[in-house]
Amino acid sequence: MTTKHEQPTVFELSSTGRAGFRFPQPDVPSAELDPALERSDLPMPELSELDVVRHFTLLSELNYAVDLGFYPLGSCTMKYNPKICERTARMPGFSQLHPAQPIETLQGALLLVYEMQDILQKVSGFTAGSLTPAAGAQGEFCGVKMIAAYHADRKNDRRKVMLIPDSAHGTNPASSVMSGFTVKPVPTDARGNIDLDGLRALCNEDLAGIMITNPNTLGLFDENIDQVTGLIHQAGGLVYGDGANMNALLGVVKPAELGFDVLHFNLHKTFATPHGGGGPGAGAVVCTDTLAPFLPGPLAAVLEPATEELPPLYGWKMPEKSIGRVGAFSGHFAVIVRAYTYCLMQGADGMRRIAEHAALNANYLMHALKNAYPLPYDRTCMHEFVLDAKWEDAPGVRALDVAKRLMDYKFHPPTNYFPLIVHEALMIEPTETESKQTLDAFIEAMLAIAREAHEQPELLHGAPFTTPFGRMDEVKAAKDLKLTA
């Protein structure tokens, strides 16, 4: 189904000979090109500047963004991104820098990176950190690589097994395999915690470590966490913390005190920098003293301490046994400026309020919805919760149908079919930035959809009806790829 909103592609809009740009006369001598590199045709779209402006402005009106409406995408922490963070990131003193400038001319930027490393250490309870990873999955990869480097440094080649709970993020096994580990899954118990008996059976001399997301992807705080980290440490393994869900713990719980050895932050989730289609992520890693020599670099460091006349000289430093660089230069600096601004704006009490309100909002939604939607793990949740959208008296209705129908109610659908241990999962994370009015409007829409599921299921199967395109054929989209014009 298409509607009046359907936009032709720039290729379809193209008109031979139309141009929006004219190259200036060269002011340097022209060079001879190898004829083998020349071609006579270049099928680029030909449009005027106005054609291009209208095309992309129209397309941008079809976007959905957190600036337009509620975005309860579980595990993604789609909170409001304060505009003041955009202002600071655009200050010329930050935006006009080049990372290869002499450090003497970068002292303000280096101080900011140094202080941000320190903020993340204070929030997590760790003593070292690196801001260089470019996104969450890369931060996670670094953390796992550091565990591999730690065992290799101790000449402990047997430790090749990484344990991963079955509720984990999908990137966890990928990071482990890329670091040379074999993955073994750990089961979840009936309350949604890591199954301790299942874990004990896996603790042996082959154990390298475990990757834990706490709160986990069910939005539940693991009640056995200290026993879990204790068992792993006794067996000689290390504990990696997936910090994707740090929004639930800010200012309340320090992962280092729970027995984690290394943790990544998603600055773009927890510290409100734009993500998804909105910009790059940043996946800082923090760790204990034991793992600090293995951190990816470079780190911002004090090269010369302050004197009576001069402030300290900041610069870059590679940790002693570093796993190396994971990108050019020193991470997504402009994202770090935004996250730093956000942290200073919140202060220590603000951090705690973020976690408290994120958990309050999630529990408010969960309690309002749990009589209309099955809730497989019925416990006080943290920042998110998972419904199982299937009803015996409404056969044929699936999580996908509920998600698509929400678009007709002008809400972004929640994450669906994740975590995998809940078959018709709808994973809902409201974040702390939504008002009670917004939450109530969402509850009303969800309750209306639950009624429709029983009374008019065709409305769910056909949804969405109000978007430029209707329901996509996902099977055809996955199998029948058309990658060329």
Add this chain to the structure above:
Amino acid sequence: MDINPKFLYSKNDEWVEIDGKTAVIGITDYAQNALSDIVFVEISVSEGDELEASDLIGTVESVKAASDVYTPVSGRVTAANEAAVDKPEILNTDPFGIAWLVKLENEDGFDTSDLMDAAAYQAYCEQRE
């Protein structure tokens, strides 16, 4: 949900059909139903590979999720089903039949002590519903 009464089953929702020293392995009807429309099948082992029980044999991907498939028994691979790779949708329509994934051979026979019979597997599936 269909269950083949003659097959044995793993907790990871693979089935195995044993005939003396040969075994056929696939994924169950419960598994295909939980995955929904299957769009991609990769078999990562080939003829001649020696496998231990719980070794990875491939990956099944649906519009919902990607799921690894493990062999429930040890043995040497004698065949991998190209038809399942070419037409992944047959895992949805005939998981216990034409959509088998690999065949194994083991001169010493197969250790099935960790596997469930049809009745036990039925109970295992119902408990997860």
